[in-house]
Amino acid sequence: MGMQEKGKVRRYVYFFGNGRADGNGKMKDILGGKGAGLAEMTNLGIPVPPGFTICTEACKLFYAHQRHLPKPVEDEALRHLHRLEKAVRRRLGDGNDPLLVSVRSGAKFSMPGMMDTILNLGLNDRAVIGLATQTKDERFAWDSYRRFIAMFSDVVLEVEKKKFEEKLSEIKRKFGRSQDVELTAEELKELVGEFKALACRESGRDFPQDPLRQLQMARDAVFNSWNNDRAVFYRKQYGIPDDIGTGVNIQAMVFGNMGYTSATGVGFTRNPSTGHKEFYGEYLVNAQGEDVVAGIRTPRPIRHLKEDMPQAYRKLREVTRRLERHFRDVQDFEFTIEQGKLCMLQTRNGKRTGLAAVKIAVDMAREKLITKREAIMRVDAEQLAQYLFPVFDSSREGSATVLGKGLPAGPGAATGRIALTPDRAVEMARGGERVILVRGETSPDDIHGMNASAGILTGRGGMTSHAAVVARQMGKVCVAGCSSLEINESSRVVRAGGRVLPEGSSISLNGFTGTVYEGEVPVMPSEVIQVIQDKMSAKDSDKYRYFSTLLKWADEVRQLRIRANADIPDQACIARGFGAEGIGLCRTEHMFFAEDRLPIMQQMILARTREDRLQALQKLLPLQRNDFIGLFRAMRGYPVTIRFLDPPLHEFLPKREELLVDLARAETKANGEDLELKRKLLNRVEELYEFNPMLGFRGCRLGIVYPEISEMQARAVFEAACTVAKENIRVMPEVMIPLVSMDTEMRAQKRIVHRVGLEVMKREGIKVKYTVGTMLELPRAVVTADQIAAEAEFFSFGTNDLTQTTFGFSRDDSGRFINYYLNSSNTCTMCSSTQIDRKAGVCKVCKAEVDVGGPNIIEADPFSTLDRAGVGEMVRIGVERGRSRRPDLKTGVCGEHGGDPRSIHFFHSIGLDYVSCSPYRVPIARLAAAQAAITGKDSRNSGGRNGTRQAAR
């Protein structure tokens, strides 16, 4: 069976049904999440309609063969179809008792609503009669048929859905029906006729009557949907690889739309929004699954099912409890009740908010369902940020005007201006506005607009509607199903609570309560931040306690130390509150940009002589010393890394073009006096002008050419250190020399630091331990790290600048092509058009073949996530060479990457001592470091090449 490949028989199709499945729950790679879940449930003896999964490998073959499934796989699928027919004792297209199937996508990582689904497949003019006969429900049969035609035409034939909706409305008008369910069988028959004609007219061919052909077309449509714009965008958003493909699940239909003993629903074993341990979900009676998820009708909370169908409810509780225990995680499930009989259609680990993720992980560990280590692994480190999001100021929220109330579908507080379409949301966000996307309901096509918005508000749909699910995953505030909302897209206004709000008006969403307010309600810090700032007691905050429990567990396992980048005492205090174990980067220049200091700094830069320069520096000394005193006090003995002046001097002066333009204007007006001054300033700016300031006169180059600057900074450090040490507070200054490319630079600057240190400590009569090291951020420093380590006691990798020089990418300029690079697989390599006919795999503009789904030139922005193969390799070489010379060399990272979980995993793997990140990312880094220690415990220190690339040496 299956295709022969490299001598090994491969299988591409897996059956499940009647208590036994070919696959199991662990085979997500091959079966996709949905297929694996169905197989596992089948094996567990849980009622699941039988079916089979065409696996993800088949999808890859499909793309490798010009979007055709090779004959042997086609045959394999056919054999499984017959197996299914045998299992349910019905045949596809049978005129008496036809088999109907659903065709659903299912990739390894769930992508809710991103890909296409077709229900009721197998219906044709003959089978619909059979269905009617068999179910004795003619209305149901024709209702199913019209649904199928519309869905198939939309997904497979690419006929606009709206046209079918219009036709439906037309028929309803014609027969005076206000609801779909009021349409009679006869009326539905007429509708089916109209639908078929519409499909034929729009697609240019008869609606396919051969059920086998329907099945093949639907299956290929699912494969093709892997590369639709929504799916591509989603994968990019969540870092899902483009080349893993989707499976296709073909499953015997069960019907939730067989009258009032039937229903369909979805749910979670715990609340995915708050994490509370409660059975949670929604259902619709007499409906098909798509109605729930799409948010077209607002469904009923699941507790009502207990009353509506008590037996089915009991069964559902029993099954879902079992599933949670079995999978040891919150389950997100779909079910259908067909005439009282429960069938499970899906189960998977439920997506949840960050708040819920922490609570569920900690609760489950306490319930002994999982270990502490598993609890640590259950939370996406990035999601911890949700604990720090601001909330509404409760003292002000009370007096705000309430516009309505919906379901609290995504926690948090959001204010912004109303956008009524996703495109408008993107446009407004680009203009720098905070946006609230307001929609009747959202669909997968809206995803770019949701991404651009701070909050999402919908008029229809429940807690598991598209808007709710996606918003929670994105960490967006969301209020769903706010039924008092009346949206008029054509006149661009929203009516609610008796008010008329034109697009662009401000509103506020409370995602914890579901309340919608007019205007901007003031926000205040989150509970966690209030606790850290001593404005709230830890025991009053459940949120803080869950948050800190998980982080305490994380601290027990992590090996990387976490420091913060902080320039002023306030930031240092917050960093300590978040658990930072020192300051990894204090950028001294930030102090010079302060309003009271900039003029002195400019005076120093404009100085023509050393004497004038010294005079200005003399004024900066006490200011800088005070800054350091504050930092040392705040860090109470933890190390504080102080970087000497780094940016090019012209950053402190007015811009050259502005002066040029000013001067040109002034010249034309012939204003003599003004002219002279401007010319003078311009002269100095011209002198300092650089074509590539990033590669210019900055970093330690400043301190070497103007040693008096380094001397002043060293003096401020040591005077501050001595002052604080005399207060009996331990101080541990680490002086960091920036932008070193040669050991000789390091030596020259170190000599100044040591000389001043000795002098100050002698004068003050107190000794302070300190170290001198460098910010390693240039490739030359990396390859000569052994020489530099002879001079430097620590290396702090400045991965921002190192990324710039390693790639030759200017952070300020490279956006243009990096954005292109990130999307290149969706772009024609011949004409760079993005108008790709994905189905045909050709460029619509130049007709060249396009390798859709291939890798992008670059898969992640290297300024956000460390480029392991290049910049990571640089860091590895630097650590290796540095330690070869100085085995106890302290190594860390202080670039943006220090707070990026993916990068932290890498830094752990190559054995760094610490990472330093912004204060607000310290909790994220603590958790990520623990996760790295758990997943990477074998590779750490044993040579960073593990887990990176295999290089040839």
Next chain:
Amino acid sequence: MGMQEKGKVRRYVYFFGNGRADGNGKMKDILGGKGAGLAEMTNLGIPVPPGFTICTEACKLFYAHQRHLPKPVEDEALRHLHRLEKAVRRRLGDGNDPLLVSVRSGAKFSMPGMMDTILNLGLNDRAVIGLATQTKDERFAWDSYRRFIAMFSDVVLEVEKKKFEEKLSEIKRKFGRSQDVELTAEELKELVGEFKALACRESGRDFPQDPLRQLQMARDAVFNSWNNDRAVFYRKQYGIPDDIGTGVNIQAMVFGNMGYTSATGVGFTRNPSTGHKEFYGEYLVNAQGEDVVAGIRTPRPIRHLKEDMPQAYRKLREVTRRLERHFRDVQDFEFTIEQGKLCMLQTRNGKRTGLAAVKIAVDMAREKLITKREAIMRVDAEQLAQYLFPVFDSSREGSATVLGKGLPAGPGAATGRIALTPDRAVEMARGGERVILVRGETSPDDIHGMNASAGILTGRGGMTSHAAVVARQMGKVCVAGCSSLEINESSRVVRAGGRVLPEGSSISLNGFTGTVYEGEVPVMPSEVIQVIQDKMSAKDSDKYRYFSTLLKWADEVRQLRIRANADIPDQACIARGFGAEGIGLCRTEHMFFAEDRLPIMQQMILARTREDRLQALQKLLPLQRNDFIGLFRAMRGYPVTIRFLDPPLHEFLPKREELLVDLARAETKANGEDLELKRKLLNRVEELYEFNPMLGFRGCRLGIVYPEISEMQARAVFEAACTVAKENIRVMPEVMIPLVSMDTEMRAQKRIVHRVGLEVMKREGIKVKYTVGTMLELPRAVVTADQIAAEAEFFSFGTNDLTQTTFGFSRDDSGRFINYYLNSSNTCTMCSSTQIDRKAGVCKVCKAEVDVGGPNIIEADPFSTLDRAGVGEMVRIGVERGRSRRPDLKTGVCGEHGGDPRSIHFFHSIGLDYVSCSPYRVPIARLAAAQAAITGKDSRNSGGRNGTRQAAR
């Protein structure tokens, strides 16, 4: 004897005399060149006054001990002084028959006139009487004493020389003497009294009478002179390390000033200017050595010595012939004849012009004095450039106005404006002018001015005067001793040939003939270039034949292939003439800057749509194709590497600031129409504006975002290749993708090249072999070279850009601090002042101790000479990783470093296949590659770490 160090007895003083020396000619490191030469001559039995050498290690100790010679070494020197006294049977300071000595510096590398010399040391008020008695020549004794006082005061006591000269003139005036030699003993006695008083007044202490003290002071002055400004400048100029120190030679005096049977002179065993095999030199009767070298009196050609002192002449010829055979190289010697008796004072390998170096090397190899390999090693590759210097157009030279005639001391043709002081020469050269430095005579203090000038003209001095020696070494055109010249420094004019030329007037120097012309005589290409351009026959040019013989020998041993960087067919032809084996870099953008193409290029850039862009590219295609046809024809089968478009697009547009200023002006004038146009242009320029264009939208990033550009360029390459292939000329295009940082970039661009190649070759019905590779110039490409080698068939290291990104130095901006870095050891590390009291080793401004003579932050400009430890290590890693993936990977270099001999040695050592440089540097590269093969034959390919640095891996 000697100092104990690490258990080993070290000696610091070496004796020579009476036919035996402690040292020998191979010990230049320890004894310095002069000391080694004296030792070797002594061992050979050649008459040399006895003496001893305090070695270079002692100089290092001197600096290590706060400029004091440690006591044990002092004692060692004293013991050798006694040995000398015993050998010559005279005692220092003896009142009857005193020993007089000379004290001379002598480093490993000769630095003519750069350091200080003192003659007649040992004279005091008592010894002068003894000398008079012993020599029976009172006048001679007092003449020697006054010379000694003046020289010692100048060098050791730092009293201005000019003051002694004034005093001498005063005395001459007083006694009515016009020449020094006319002064009587009594008059000289009075002069000595005046000199002593002057020295005491100016230095604040009595002139030292203790000869031992004199000797110590003189020796320390020599050690101190190692770090005088002239010596520091000289070492920097010639890449001599600062830390090797100088030796001090203390030698019994012989006197060339003992009347008319005495003389002193210098000479060469072959002509150092032309290389002709002729005995060559100058001498002065009744004079001391300094008179010849300083150029104060114009000496007589050495052939006259044959008549003046035939016996001494014969002896000299015999000795110098023997020296040339012994040392197997041209000897530059100094001698003194004391009352008919010849003594040799120095011999060393003679410095020579490039023309002479080649001729001498080839001649000596033919004479079997040296091997061909030695001949190759005898020529400094850089000096070959002298063969390519232009000469005067002989048809125009005849009609030029002759101002005078001097000695042809430095070959070549130079035109420029007159500068009368070195400072003025530097100033004019900075202003972009070509300068001829015109001086009465030059002194070591003039060296910065000579360096800044195109030619040097002196009124006094011979072929071995300071001006002549230094000019030849610098490769400058020089006419020396042009006696018709009358220079008036105060009125800033030169009078010659009846003309009055103010400073700044144009003159021309013919360094082959010694003729000086008024105005600028037009120049024409050198003989070698005329032969290459077929404007002269090889057999008519001796110069060409010597040049090509040596290069032929070089080709026999070198392993590196040499290519040229050429953008247009003309350059390619010259490159072929110079022996280039292909084009290593054709920068296609240079073609786009041509006047007829720039508007089309701008049209392409301003295009808003692909269609418009294609239209412009369509116009560029035939032009570019024609360029390539020309290159392929010129290279006739040799490989041609064509680099795709590289620079940022805004380089083709007007500058942003200019547009901004224009616009500001136009706005103020409120000129509507003009305004609109300017705004439009500015808009596009603003769009393309980059903060760091070096790290911006350039290189393959252009070809990826605008694939149609790469497509057009590929089309031009293949259409040209097919066209030329049909002419039955072999073509070998190598398509080079610039600025690749990722394998995915390489893959995307290669795909376009292959597709277009296939298409064009199919259409043209002819197959052409080609390869696609990359310019490796980014650190990321280096560390992922294995991945990139999977896609690229060759790597050409772009060491210019690689230096920029490795160091983080922008070539356009870094001059400011690189110049500082190159001189940092002469700069106070505390206050960055260059006003260093070198003698005391302290900064004159801030009084900090300065580590004079320590290493500089950087020793060579990394944009001129490859930085081996950093950028070189990058290249090594790139080659190693690249070859690990593709063992037959072709590797080369096409940056500026490809033509730099020192860098070529490194490229050879790490096993590159070729270097590519500017056409005019191809001969230099051929020779340097041969030299690298000879010196580095053990290390090549066996791992480039040899000869670079020991890194820890």
